[in-house]
Amino acid sequence: MTRRDSILREMGLGPIWRLRDAPEVALAADDGPEPAVVQDDPPPAPAAPPPRQAASPLKSLASFQNAAAEPAVARTPPADAGERTARLAGLDWEALTETILACRDCTLCEQRTQAVPGVGDVQADWLFVGEGPGAEEDARGEPFVGKAGKLLDAMLAAIDLRRGDNVYIANAVKCRPPLNRTPEAEELAACFPYLARQIELIRPKLIVALGRPAAQALLNTDIRIASARGRCFDYQGTPVIVTYHPAYLLRNPLDKAKAWEDLCFARRQMRDRQSGQGEV
Template identity: 50%
Template sequence: MAWTERQRRMLAEMGLPPWLAPAAAPDEPTDAPAPEPAAQPAAPSPTQPQAAAPVVPAPAPQAQVAPMGAPANRPAGAVAMLDWTGLRDAVAACTACGLCESRTQTVFGVGNRSAEWMIVGEAPGEQEDRQGEPFVGRSGQLLDNMLLALGLSRAEGAADRQVYIANTLKCRPPGNRNPTADELARCEPFLVRQIELIKPRIILAMGRFAVQSLLRSNEPIGRLRGRVHHYQGVPLVVTYHPAYLLRNPLDKARAWDDLCLAAETAAAAAAAAPAPG
């Protein structure tokens, strides 16, 4: 691939030589603690007769996540009918889960509402909670540099050169802990409605919880990236979250490949779209 001068500057900012070829991607680690081992029954006393082991029924199978590509829930109730102003107001006033008690403010989203690119992250962190904007701080700077290399920006500009950025959750979990399944489910209608209103040409899902929410898949990031998925008919590309890349800089090469795949997919979708009028 021939790198432009802008792309070379971006890769240098990321600490990545442009000729570096990525190796096989490992699975993205999770922050969940390892499960505790199950307690073992005490050995019977040698002076007591050993009773026959009771017959224990097999446990019921656990509910499985819907297969990859299954559509997300439709916006619940009145959320499905909200315009942008009403949706923002509904998010700001939301008390559907306990996160409303600890947030400084909600983090609705930022960017051009007609943008062809939509980036979906996980949950707001401390800086996002303070500023009310997704992807700020070091992870936001890295994301901006990655987008800049593709000629994209969250700042004002043409819709085909802008992105709209939103999070799966609109409130910060205390201590930046992982979101719970209930929190994700209660917040999901807001994200679904955002996607419906934007009608993007490409969705870039960044991080495990964004991928699980949109694709209904528990597969690790490393196994889902590198190919195009679809969400409600919209092409979707999976990649690592910038916060993960800051902890694992060698995976920046793979993230850059993902952005290139997304750019190629978006360009193909634009070329196939019918001419206006």
Template identity: 50%
Template sequence: MNIRDETVLRELNLYPLWVRRGVPAEADVASLPAAHAETSQPALPVAEQPMLRQQTEPPPASTLNWTDLKRVVRDCSACKLRSGCTQTVFGVGDEKAEWLFVGEGPGADEDAQGEPFVGQAGKLLDNMLAALRLKRGDKVYIANIVKCRPPNNRTPEPDEIATCMPYLQQQIELIKPKLIVALGKTAATSLLGRDATLGSLRGTVHDYHGTPLIVTYHPAYLLRSPAEKAKAWQDLCFARQRMLP
């Protein structure tokens, strides 16, 4: 293990990393337990989502390329969230990414900078990515369920999610990721189109229109509940196993 790996694991409260005697670290990580029965719970199709409403009706998100989608999201005022935020936060990363990480919505730092996960939660997410030998922008794309910051960082309301989801759905269609990692309950239930506890969704490969989807904790929650970082590490190892050839 090099110094950088040790630093990452310390940040995740996972150091020292115990390895079984005589077994390489990679093999020990791969043996982490998980009850991983695959299920198929498709999200609601775009056709069942409420239509976007704006002063000027935009073209359907499903018809847009990256350039047009970014422009429409930038100019969107389809729900009440836009009037209370500084700017929309589109997403960031490799537009042909293998990994797509989806959070809930922008916070204050994200609203100010126009990029998702740039505050303390973003720092932790970057460390989570580093633990997987990944980094922001390299085979990784990061987005949120809603593109505008909810007031006081509250949970987005159902109508706000329904209005913004076509944008994320088109991002997923353009990226065509090999795996989606839903960060937190809001992201997971919005993508899967059903309500459930986070605990019941973890440890299982779900299906999002043919793309595998795995659920773990939101980094902001892990900052408040650091004891759960070990469970998040287990989720990340499960995700890595799913991506192995």
């Protein structure tokens, strides 16, 4: 078996897709929370919170006194996109990373362990943009390190790429949404100037949007993956190709063949760009 055949089998383009160094049943198992959103469909309505028990007057008074004695951590009032973009203009990588790690521009900061700026080659031709950090990413501070990350690594290898080598990986939002829910429109808007500045610094030749939230953030329009596949979109002169998020593919393995087609399309577009023949 050739190396390419081995990689394609790992991606699932053999009898069954499987992750490297993992048993076949691991594909269907859920040993850690991945983004729960189905990338090409609207998210389900959140479950109603359990009823709250009334606190006794004495307990309420004690809680109030304790709260008054301890200063609360204030969240920065949200600014409009133009103000946030202007604030980030001119920041280099180090300053931008520090700003992301300290960001309190939306409610996602309140439950995160840490923000996850991104990882990879800061002068890469390829930029892959996902949705947001999951639990493992939130703990380690790096995007795509769980099961979805292993699948993404296999997808990259199938088109002769690898993490950190001419590839940068980022997310549309830099903090983990609670329970891995889909980022809300206000959260995507608050975080997008960070991604926009990263794109300005990287200057990639091609962007691959992994999943619906990433595509919507980059293209600033409602979009469905099924109808967007096989097309080149534009982000300020940089071609954008849309495909499924690896976490979605883990739940819907029959769509992995479509993702492989999208990767082959992206590779052709990159070759055309490098040869000067590509058009957005």
